[in-house]
Amino acid sequence: MTTRTATARYEGFGKEGKGQLTTPSGVLEATPYSFNTRFGDEKGTNPEELIAAAHAGCFTMALSFALARAGFSEGSLETTAKVKLEQQGEGFAVTRSDLVLEAQVPGISPEQFAELAAGAKANCPISKLLNAEITLEHKLA
Structure with missing residues (x-):
């Protein structure tokens, strides 16, 4: 019926790597995510x-x-x-x-x-x- 997509881009690896999430709707536009947004308190999502x-x-x-x-x-x-x-x-x-x-x-x-x-x-x-x-x-x- 419907297919939704999102794109994840990650540069660097492990704890030092940094990523961005983007959705076609524009709700997420190069939204940051990383080890520190997942396990710490850095601004971004996970x-x-x-x-x-x-x-x-x-x-x-x-x-x-x-x-x-x-x-x-x-x-x-x-x-x-x-x-x-x-x-x-x-x-x-x-x-x-x-x-x-x-x-x-x-x-x-x-x-x-x-x-x-x-x-x-x-x-x-x-x-x-x-x-x-x-x-x-x-x-x-």
């Missing part, structure tokens, strides 16, 4: 931050559409995704993505909300992509 943004956005949009299909048209959703990178042997792996959702959906029961949120967690395309534990904590106001 793959795990981008995965967290993608997962939070995908899940929230999936839930929004599920709520619309269920007849709800008002409210708000705010999701934070916490993506964990852990050392495994001599390498690293993304081992989990913890979704934390705060929502306001007038007229929905807690049971229906929990069911729709669980479905969105399981079925958003980024959840399906990740080979990691995915948790969901939600608060309905």
Whole structure:
């Protein structure tokens, strides 16, 4: 249906190397990434931050559409995704993505909300992509 692209360029190697990420939309335009943006506090981005943004956005949009299909048209959703990178042997792996959702959906029961949120967690395309534990904590106001 659709294909999205991004380009990564890296100059130098290891901890001294520096990279840039660019997307055709222009949202990322030579955005810096490096060892220090991934493991330190240097300004720039990193793959795990981008995965967290993608997962939070995908899940929230999936839930929004599920709520619309269920007849709800008002409210708000705010999701934070916490993506964990852990050392495994001599390498690293993304081992989990913890979704934390705060929502306001007038007229929905807690049971229906929990069911729709669980479905969105399981079925958003980024959840399906990740080979990691995915948790969901939600608060309905």
